[in-house]
Amino acid sequence: MTLLEITDLTLxxxxxxxxxxxSLSIAPGEIVAVTGxxxxxxxxxxxxxxxxxxxxxxxxxxxxxxxxDLLAQSEAAMCAVRGREIGMVFQExxxxxxxxxxxxxxxxxxxxxxxxxxxxxxxxxAREVLExxxxxxxxxxLSRFPHELSGGQxxxxxxxxxxxxxxxxxxxxxxxxxxxxxxxxxxxxxxKGLVQDYGMGLMMITHDLAVVSDMADRIVVMRRGEVVExxxxxxxxxRMHHPYTRMLFEASGHRVTLPAPPPPAPxxxxxxxVRDYRLPRxxxxxxxxxxxxxxxxxxxxxxxxxxxxxxxxxxxxSTLTRAILGLEPLQGGEILLDGQPVWSGHRPNLAVRxxxxxxxxxxxxxxxxxxxxxxxxxxxxxxxxxxxxxAARREAVAEALTAVGLQPGDAGKYIxxxSGGQxxxIAIAxxxxxxxxxxxxxxxVSALDVSVRxxxxxxxAELCAAYQLSYLFISxxxxxxxxxxxxxxxMKAGEIVEQGETARVFAEPQHxxxxxxxxxxxxxxxxxxA
Amino acid sequence: MLRYSLKRLLSLILSLAVASLVIFxxxxxxxxxxxxxxxxxxxxxxTVAALRAELxxxxxxxxxxxAWVGGMVTGDFGTSYTYRTPVARMIADRLWVSLPLALxxxxxxxxxxxxxxxxxxxxxGRPGDAVVMGATQLGVAVPNFxxxxxxxxxxxxxxxxxxxxxxxGWDKGLLTxxxxxxLPAIALALPQAAILARVMRxxxxxxxxxxxxxxxxxxxxxxxxxxxxxxxxxxxxxVLTIIGLQFxxxxxxxxxxxxxxxxxxxxxLVFQAISARDLIxxxxxxxxxxxxxxxxNFMVDLAYALVDPRLRART
Numbered sequence: 001m002t003l004l005e006i007t008d009l010t011l012x013x014x015x016x017x018x019x020x021x022x023s024l025s026i027a028p029g030e031i032v033a034v035t036g037x038x039x040x041x042x043x044x045x046x047x048x049x050x051x052x053x054x055x056x057x058x059x060x061x062x063x064x065x066x067x068x069d070l071l072a073q074s075e076a077a078m079c080a081v082r083g084r085e086i087g088m089v090f091q092e093x094x095x096x097x098x099x100x101x102x103x104x105x106x107x108x109x110x111x112x113x114x115x116x117x118x119x120x121x122x123x124x125x126a127r128e129v130l131e132x133x134x135x136x137x138x139x140x141x142l143s144r145f146p147h148e149l150s151g152g153q154x155x156x157x158x159x160x161x162x163x164x165x166x167x168x169x170x171x172x173x174x175x176x177x178x179x180x181x182x183x184x185x186x187x188x189x190x191x192k193g194l195v196q197d198y199g200m201g202l203m204m205i206t207h208d209l210a211v212v213s214d215m216a217d218r219i220v221v222m223r224r225g226e227v228v229e230x231x232x233x234x235x236x237x238x239r240m241h242h243p244y245t246r247m248l249f250e251a252s253g254h255r256v257t258l259p260a261p262p263p264p265a266p267x268x269x270x271x272x273x274v275r276d277y278r279l280p281r282x283x284x285x286x287x288x289x290x291x292x293x294x295x296x297x298x299x300x301x302x303x304x305x306x307x308x309x310x311x312x313x314x315x316x317x318s319t320l321t322r323a324i325l326g327l328e329p330l331q332g333g334e335i336l337l338d339g340q341p342v343w344s345g346h347r348p349n350l351a352v353r354x355x356x357x358x359x360x361x362x363x364x365x366x367x368x369x370x371x372x373x374x375x376x377x378x379x380x381x382x383x384x385x386x387x388x389x390x391a392a393r394r395e396a397v398a399e400a401l402t403a404v405g406l407q408p409g410d411a412g413k414y415i416x417x418x419s420g421g422q423x424x425x426i427a428i429a430x431x432x433x434x435x436x437x438x439x440x441x442x443x444x445v446s447a448l449d450v451s452v453r454x455x456x457x458x459x460x461a462e463l464c465a466a467y468q469l470s471y472l473f474i475s476x477x478x479x480x481x482x483x484x485x486x487x488x489x490x491m492k493a494g495e496i497v498e499q500g501e502t503a504r505v506f507a508e509p510q511h512x513x514x515x516x517x518x519x520x521x522x523x524x525x526x527x528x529x530a
Numbered sequence: 531m532l533r534y535s536l537k538r539l540l541s542l543i544l545s546l547a548v549a550s551l552v553i554f555x556x557x558x559x560x561x562x563x564x565x566x567x568x569x570x571x572x573x574x575x576x577t578v579a580a581l582r583a584e585l586x587x588x589x590x591x592x593x594x595x596x597a598w599v600g601g602m603v604t605g606d607f608g609t610s611y612t613y614r615t616p617v618a619r620m621i622a623d624r625l626w627v628s629l630p631l632a633l634x635x636x637x638x639x640x641x642x643x644x645x646x647x648x649x650x651x652x653x654x655g656r657p658g659d660a661v662v663m664g665a666t667q668l669g670v671a672v673p674n675f676x677x678x679x680x681x682x683x684x685x686x687x688x689x690x691x692x693x694x695x696x697x698x699g700w701d702k703g704l705l706t707x708x709x710x711x712x713l714p715a716i717a718l719a720l721p722q723a724a725i726l727a728r729v730m731r732x733x734x735x736x737x738x739x740x741x742x743x744x745x746x747x748x749x750x751x752x753x754x755x756x757x758x759x760x761x762x763x764x765x766x767x768x769v770l771t772i773i774g775l776q777f778x779x780x781x782x783x784x785x786x787x788x789x790x791x792x793x794x795x796x797x798x799l800v801f802q803a804i805s806a807r808d809l810i811x812x813x814x815x816x817x818x819x820x821x822x823x824x825x826x827n828f829m830v831d832l833a834y835a836l837v838d839p840r841l842r843a844r845t
Contacts (some may be wrong), residue, residue: 052747075752083750090748095741098760100838109759110749145839161749 001066003028003201004049004169009061011041011048011225018044019225021061026169026201031192033204033212033233035248036222037449038420042205045222046171049203050088051078065169084114087162091174093155097146103130103157104142110164129160133190151313152183156190163194170194171203176211180312180476185520188215207449209252210479210522213237221245237525247451253524254454255483256461261304267338267470268301268324268438274332275319293319295494296333301438301472306464308485308502309474310517316494317474321442324472326353337438354383357431361443363423367415374411377401377430384434400429403466405459421452425459432467439471445480453480460484478521482506490514531842534835542828549820550602554595557813563587598813607814612806617814620799625818627697628788628796631711631718632780638719639726640773646723647730647769652757654735662727669724678717678790685713695792714791718784722776729772733765740764766837774830778823 004026011019019041026032034042047053049063051070063070065085070078082088090096097106107126111117117125127137133156146154155175162170172191176184192215195202206212212219213233220230221244229242240246275294294316301307311317322328324335326348335342337352357380360366367376374397381387388396398408404425415423424444431439445453457480463469475481481488481502488505490498490513498511509515565581566573582588586597601608607617650662686694698710737743738761746756785797796815803811835841 050748052744079750079752081750082748088745088748090741090745092741096745098742098746098764099840100763101760109746109751113750113755147840158745161745 002026002064003030003066004203005062005064006045006049007062007064009045009048009059009063011044011053011057011059013054013057017225018057019048022222022225022227024220024227024230026203028168028201029195029199030218031195031202031204031212031216032218032220033206033216034220034222035206035209035212037207037248037451039224040222041225042207042222043173044225046088046173046203046205049171050082050086051075052082080114083110083162083167084116084165085167086169086171087165087167089155089158089162089170089172089175091177093151093158093178096158097154099146101145102142103135103140103144103146103149107142107157107160107164110161114165116165125164126160129164130157132194133157133160133163134186135160152179152187155179155183155187159187159190159194163198163200166198167200169201169203171205173205174207175204177206177208181478181517181522182312182520184211184522188522191215208522209248209450210524213522213525221248234525249524251450251454253479254450254457256457258306258461258484258486259465261302261306261486262468264302264305266300267303267305268472269336269339270300270320270324270333271298271336272333273297273320273323273330273335275316275323275328276331293494294323294330297491297494297496298333299489299496299499301470303437304468304470305487306469306485307472308481308488309472309491310476310478310481310488311491312476312517315491317491318442320491321358321440321472321474324440325356325358350383354380354434355437356440357434357436357438358440358442359424359427359431359444361446363420363427363447366427367423369415371415372411373397373401373413373415373426376415377411377426377433379430380434380436396433400433401426403432403463404429419452421448421455424448424452424456428456428459428463432463435467437470439469441471441473441475443475444473446475446477457484478506478517479523490517531835534842535832538828538831542824545824546821549824550599550817551595553813553816553820554598555591557809557816558591563807602814602817608810610803610808610811612803612808612811617811620811621796621814621818624794624796624799626700627711627793628781628784630707631715631784631793631795632777634708634711634715635718635722635780636773636777638715639722639776642719642723643726644730644769646727648734648757648762650727650731651734651738651761652754654738659731663731666724666727669720670728672721674717674721675786675790677720678714678787681713681717682790695790697793711793714784714787714793717790718780718787722780726769726772726776730765730769733768734761737761737764763837767834770830770833770837774826777826778819781822782819 002025006025007023009019009022022041022045024032024034034045036042044053048059049070051073053059059071061071065081070081073081097103104123104126107130108119108122111122111125112119116122123142126142130140130142131137135153135156140149140153146157149157175191176187179187188211191202191204194200204212204216216233218231219233219236221228221242223244229236229245231239236245237249240249273294274292274296276290276292279289279291297320309317309320319328323330324342326342329343337355340349340352342349342352377397377400378393387393397411401408401410406422406425406429415426418426427444445456448456461484473481473485485502487500488502489496490505490511492513498505498509498514505514506518509518565578565587569578569581586594598608605618607621609615610617610620613620646662646666650659653659682694685691692713693710696710698706700707734757738757743756743760746760747753751759782797782800784795785801787793788795788797800812800815803815
């Protein structure tokens, strides 16, 4: 008998249709992945099963849990179902826990709210499930607060809360998207183990096909509120009936061809760079000490070279980026662009600064919403002594927009009129407009859907051919770095542990950490590649 | 937590020291010599000089400052220029009216505002929310002396439940005293409650949109349980901040209400002292108010740490 049976689930908010006759089922002990790009309705399907939809949502169809239609239950009956029969894990572990209550308290709450046990038994159970998710008593007592834990540890607490009452069904909505690859691998292992131990059904929502390819029993592919294809994982990858599935698969593993780099001539030289942050003072008289975020980092980026920088969150990637941009001073070593220091005396060196530009991760937060595109892309002009005016300025804007695949006419629009991918194109146009010698891409494609990401990677390859770009591409996504860089640096705890040609590092990693990173990175199966 | 408290305490002492310096010298440079003011414009220079000596105004400023601070620490606030009575006693008499009034008003405002704010937030966009928000809009817009006059009109003159003004004193019993402070406390509390309710509502609405509220609902908490168990405590930080600010305002800012109800409070004392250039009284009352504000802020800081464990950890 199936555990969860969704039939013809239709959902609309106002005039907007979010889900259109979605049908899928999950058996006990089965892992079903629901995948698709943003706006495909995968999260809404999960929230509809939990009946945690926005108030104005109108739902039709059936969501049967062991023969009971959840859509027909009263709110009080649903409160008894949530947490007890269906557990849910969310994407963002940093904010999924209440910051002012201890982890023990929050895990116990699931048990106590359903009146399943008395306080002592609930405490024992909380202890037990935290142990099960890998947070042992001696290091993670129940009295810990969420802010004392890392992202991966917090996600373990959220999972512990969801499984405290051994629900029949666990829904995990992008549970590892916000985590590093090695942490992601551990959390995925944990979820698999729980399904095995408890015989739960698991609905796993993800935009990343590679994450679920070797763990899901079945895959449901959604697009714009509809299920376009579903089936057993291996058959689905082998057949890929629907062009959208094929497109998703191809976009996830998208490769581009870069033009060959010119013969090496140093452009950016980082020599023994050290960046310290003062720690908060704990004793009035004692020196508070420092945290060394970047420790004696040295590397050279040649003119026309595409260099990758990979590492997990907190390894010092972003700090190093800020230092290269001259946004923060170094405590040791030096950073030179074309022989000139980026930091001269007590201030950033403007002469160098105008030769570098940066593209950030968040296509939504990195633009002023009240400015038109023309003003946004011409922002770097303030670095120039005599910025172009009048017709020359308009021409520069038109050229930059055309180079990134937009229309010159887009200059008069506001940023909210563009999609995430288009915004990232505008960010690249903003970086290109003063023809910098070096561009830093700081997780520039990490927030994009796979199909959009593939387009931006293509754009980068085209721009490399047209403008002979030199860039430093910072990312935690190894598959992207693999295709858009010539050489790669691997950073761990503030130090570069390995560097070399990208193809070689990926094929024969020397350092143990690089090997661990590569082993943890999810990969697509080979079947569909043909 | 201990380290945090000690740090706050240190900052409290430093703030007091700086505040006392500023108050003393600002009032010293303010125009108007108390001696010549007391004697009138026709006074002989030597009479003025004699009075200045008698009042202790002829010694150097630094010495006078130290004497003033030293006196205050030991409870000796000096002698009023105009009334020729110890300032400490004058202030103490008034404080027995103003402090209970401020606490009374603060209690009322919190008791009205928190439920109203929570009610409105829980019913966002529905009629109940609109009614509460409309009422708070009115409460913020209408000045408190108008409320005071309306309260007198209805409850003192028409219904005769309360006296129209004056203070019965505490020696006739706690209830009699509170009874005569009730109308002024309500008049003071209503506008404050309106502000506080709006802060409570918007803080709660922010929290209700947080991810952990969705997590709480996914665990099986009802909307109401999630609100009370997870949202209210998180929303308390901004509310505590406003309560702290309001207490200092209520203690000193009640001049108009004290006038309307003819209460012998601190506000009226300061007003009279400023008109009479009774510098020593002004200085002392202002210093007392500063002391009250800083102490209240200290307590608010401690309350923050009780509410939010992240502040306890950050030393």
